[in-house]
Amino acid sequence: MSHGLFRTEWVAGEPPDIHHMDVPTAYDAAKLGMWLFLATEILLFGGLFAAYALFHWAYPTEFHHASKELNWKIGAFNTCVLLISSFYAALSVDAAQHNNNKKVVRYLLITLGCGLIFLVVKYFEWTGKASHGLFPGTSGEHGAFNSPEFNHSYRMFFGLYYCMTGLHALHVIIGMAILAWAANLARKGRFSKRYYTPVEVGALYWHLVDLIWIYLFPLLYLVG
Amino acid sequence: MTSHQHAANPAQNYLNHPKGVWSWLTTTDHKRIALLYLFTILLSFFAGGVAALVMRTELMFPGHDLVSADTYNRLFTLHGVLMIFLFIVPGIPATMGNFLLPLMIGAKDVAFPRLNLLSYYIYVIGALFGVAALANPVDTGWTFYTPYSMDTGTSVVLMTAAAFILGFSSILTGLNFIVTVHKLRAPGMTWSRLPVFVWGTYATAVIQTLATPVVGITLLLLIMERLMGVGIFDPKLGGDPVLFQHMFWFYSHPVVYIMVLPAFGVVGEIIPVFSRKPLFGYRIVCLSSLAIAIIGFVVWAHHMFVAGISDTAAIYFSIITFAVAIPTAIKVFNWVSTMYKGSIRFDTPMLYAMGFVFLFLVAGTTGIYLAALAADVFYHDTYFVVAHFHYTIQGGAVIGLMAALHFWFPKMTGKMYNETVGKIAWILVFIGFNLTFIPQFGLGMEGMPRRYYDYLPEFQSMHSLSTIGAYVNAFGYSFALFNLLWAWIFSKNYAPANPYESLSLEWQTPSPPPTENFVETPIVTDWTYGYGTPLKSGAH
Numbered sequence: 001m002s003h004g005l006f007r008t009e010w011v012a013g014e015p016p017d018i019h020h021m022d023v024p025t026a027y028d029a030a031k032l033g034m035w036l037f038l039a040t041e042i043l044l045f046g047g048l049f050a051a052y053a054l055f056h057w058a059y060p061t062e063f064h065h066a067s068k069e070l071n072w073k074i075g076a077f078n079t080c081v082l083l084i085s086s087f088y089a090a091l092s093v094d095a096a097q098h099n100n101n102k103k104v105v106r107y108l109l110i111t112l113g114c115g116l117i118f119l120v121v122k123y124f125e126w127t128g129k130a131s132h133g134l135f136p137g138t139s140g141e142h143g144a145f146n147s148p149e150f151n152h153s154y155r156m157f158f159g160l161y162y163c164m165t166g167l168h169a170l171h172v173i174i175g176m177a178i179l180a181w182a183a184n185l186a187r188k189g190r191f192s193k194r195y196y197t198p199v200e201v202g203a204l205y206w207h208l209v210d211l212i213w214i215y216l217f218p219l220l221y222l223v224g
Numbered sequence: 225m226t227s228h229q230h231a232a233n234p235a236q237n238y239l240n241h242p243k244g245v246w247s248w249l250t251t252t253d254h255k256r257i258a259l260l261y262l263f264t265i266l267l268s269f270f271a272g273g274v275a276a277l278v279m280r281t282e283l284m285f286p287g288h289d290l291v292s293a294d295t296y297n298r299l300f301t302l303h304g305v306l307m308i309f310l311f312i313v314p315g316i317p318a319t320m321g322n323f324l325l326p327l328m329i330g331a332k333d334v335a336f337p338r339l340n341l342l343s344y345y346i347y348v349i350g351a352l353f354g355v356a357a358l359a360n361p362v363d364t365g366w367t368f369y370t371p372y373s374m375d376t377g378t379s380v381v382l383m384t385a386a387a388f389i390l391g392f393s394s395i396l397t398g399l400n401f402i403v404t405v406h407k408l409r410a411p412g413m414t415w416s417r418l419p420v421f422v423w424g425t426y427a428t429a430v431i432q433t434l435a436t437p438v439v440g441i442t443l444l445l446l447i448m449e450r451l452m453g454v455g456i457f458d459p460k461l462g463g464d465p466v467l468f469q470h471m472f473w474f475y476s477h478p479v480v481y482i483m484v485l486p487a488f489g490v491v492g493e494i495i496p497v498f499s500r501k502p503l504f505g506y507r508i509v510c511l512s513s514l515a516i517a518i519i520g521f522v523v524w525a526h527h528m529f530v531a532g533i534s535d536t537a538a539i540y541f542s543i544i545t546f547a548v549a550i551p552t553a554i555k556v557f558n559w560v561s562t563m564y565k566g567s568i569r570f571d572t573p574m575l576y577a578m579g580f581v582f583l584f585l586v587a588g589t590t591g592i593y594l595a596a597l598a599a600d601v602f603y604h605d606t607y608f609v610v611a612h613f614h615y616t617i618q619g620g621a622v623i624g625l626m627a628a629l630h631f632w633f634p635k636m637t638g639k640m641y642n643e644t645v646g647k648i649a650w651i652l653v654f655i656g657f658n659l660t661f662i663p664q665f666g667l668g669m670e671g672m673p674r675r676y677y678d679y680l681p682e683f684q685s686m687h688s689l690s691t692i693g694a695y696v697n698a699f700g701y702s703f704a705l706f707n708l709l710w711a712w713i714f715s716k717n718y719a720p721a722n723p724y725e726s727l728s729l730e731w732q733t734p735s736p737p738p739t740e741n742f743v744e745t746p747i748v749t750d751w752t753y754g755y756g757t758p759l760k761s762g763a764h
């Protein structure tokens with residue numbers, strides 16, 4: 001029994017010794033906790049979606065034009081990448097439930113690789129836009145923000161674009177950190193059908209990150 | 225049970241085992257984390273109080289006496305941020321909630337003990353950001369309204385980052401409590417047997433978890449606005465400052481219930497014990513907490529009646545705000561009915577609880593004035609609002625915390641404090657508080673606007689009264705807290721397990737409780753409030 005901050009001892013495939021609740025309760029608690037956390041994430045992004053809706057309503061044509069600046073093909077590519085990553089995240093849970101730690105590692109690595117591809121693509125997209133002056137606060141000579149017919153609403157669209165995709169990318173990074181942690185546990189042979197909580201809650205989180213992108217993609221790249 | 229036990233505390237308890245500073249800083253024991261929080265929030269209370277006293281001193285006489293207009297602006301911002309984000313939002317939940325929730329439901333700890341410690345350190349980091357902001361203190365008011373908050377040269381980014389981080393800590397605490405109440409109740413502790421404090425903390429946790437993310441994104445956007453010029457809240461860039469107000473109050477109205485719902489719970493625990501009567505209308509007390517939590521989510525724009533929202537919206541928000549008063553009033557009736565024909569004993573916790581009922585009645589009633597559209601056009605941004613929310617927050621939440629600290633002090637520390645000093649301090653707090661804020665209702669009705677460092681000479685008598693009250697109030701709090709601290713360190717008057725003969729679970733374990741809370745997991749067979757016999761024993 002350990003009450004300390006750091007629990008070190010463990011037995012492969014066995015749930016960690018949590019002194020204050022039994023194993024099924026610990027599993028249920030972790031899942032409920034993650035679901036609640038997902039709810040808070042949705043509310044966090046909810047503020048951005050509300051702002052998007054408001055300004056889209058206020059400046060419909062400008063939003064339309066501004067969104068044309070984005071390359072929907074790149075967006076679609078990244079959407080596919082995330083969908084694939086989610087698929088493998090789901091497979092990793094299944095593998096853990098079947099005592100197969102090796103497969104957990106492999107699937108999670110694929111998921112992480114997809115996450116990385118997503119971020120790299122996103123990086124080039126951002127820098128590309130920024131080099132054309134499509135960056136909030138810029139007032140370069142070639143900046144589209146300076147063209148008289150667009151200025152405000154263009155800026156608004158791209159302000160929202162950077163905030164929404166930026167916050168999302170941050171979540172991709174956090175999700176990757178969680179999954180990397182789970183993969184490392186799997187590497188040590190930690191999971192079994194009796195204990196796979198970290199894979200499961202990590203995958204849940206990853207699905208949310210994916211889901212948010214599924215809303216961002218049409219809003220930013222298609223609907224405009 | 226013998227009436228006066230002066231035996232020493234059980235040899236091994238959560239306070240003395242394990243030993244050492246490091247064991248405290250890395251503890252995952254909810255009781256210790258509660259105490260870590262308690263010290264930190266009281267520090268904030270003290271700092272916020274000093275800021276308040278400086279402001280009241282400036283306002284003692286008209287004209288510039290002590291601080292400049294600019295400093296005054298920074299002081300009321302600092303005061304607001306400290307009191308709201310650092311003191312009273314975590315105030316009862318993170319201290320008493322942490323300590324009591326597992327004990328009251330018969331659990332060994334909260335669901336995620338390490339997350340609990342993490343949220344404490346996140347709180348500390350948030351506080352450090354706030355300290356860093358002191359290099360150039362913010363002058364926007366705790367509400368950070370745009371567009372001014374985008375133009376001012378003060379440390380808005382650091383300060384809002386602090387509030388954001390503190391919010392994150394609050395979310396994690398709320399989440400932890402929700403899961404704890406759902407998953408860790410002892411056998412037999414059904415929802416309809418839960419103590420009202422647990423109900424109150426649970427309802428609070430729901431608000432903490434669901435409202436805080438919205439202010440989180442709002443503050444994040446404000447930071448982005450300042451760093452990158454995004455434009456969402458900036459009218460110069462086609463943005464909408466009223467959107468900021470909507471998003472801010474979407475959290476910050478519910479947050480007032482984060483402050484006060486746990487205090488409702490505290491009072492609901494204390495009144496039956498000292499009236500020796502079952503809590504009147506238990507079910508409706510619990511449900512009204514939830515009702516308040518839910519309705520509280522849809523009234524936010526009553527802070528914006530004069531900010532240019534449409535008439536339709538204003539009428540809607542006014543009516544729903546009136547509706548919040550109903551579950552609130554129900555609670556007051558229930559507390560009073562519990563006392564009716566009870567055999568009441570006026571120990572210090574009971575005095576605070578009764579003070580709470582009175583002060584909160586004033587608070588709620590004046591809230592109704594403000595919810596009325598026509599009246600609010602006049603009252604908005606006057607001292608009337610200042611007095612209203614101090615009756616709610618200080619008269620409600622802080623007095624609730626004081627009640628809780630006195631009531632559960634024997635359980636937390638294993639000592640008894642000096643009742644006489646406790647009562648005298650209560651009188652000072654009560655008189656000082658009313659002396660501070662009753663004149664402010666008058667000032668508001670006369671048209672004195674809030675957030676000014678100077679005023680017309682005709683306001684002087686009421687302002688001076690208010691300042692004197694503030695000093696009495698501050699002295700009262702210091703006296704009360706000093707009494708507790710003294711007793712904790714020096715008193716030889718050890719507390720029995722259950723000095724007030726409460727029926728609630730936390731009193732069925734030794735004082736102070738062992739690390740594991742209960743020697744054996746308790747089995748609950750009845751609700752908590754089956755009182756019927758006069759209080760005969762206990763401390764005086």
Ligand code: HEM
Binds near residue numbers: 481591595604605616
């Ligand atoms: C019967 C219940 C209540 C009603 C009807 C009510 C109504 C209102 C209204 C309409 C305002 C806006 C006034 C204005 O700015 O013009 C207000 C302000 C305020 N209320 Fe309440 N209120 C109630 C309870 C509470 C409680 C329980 C708290 C806190 C624990 C609280 C804290 C505040 C604060 C902090 C403000 C001012 C915020 C600011 O402008 O800085 N109220 N109240």
Ligand SMILES: [Cu+2]
Binds near residue numbers: 476477523
């Ligand atoms: Cu409000």
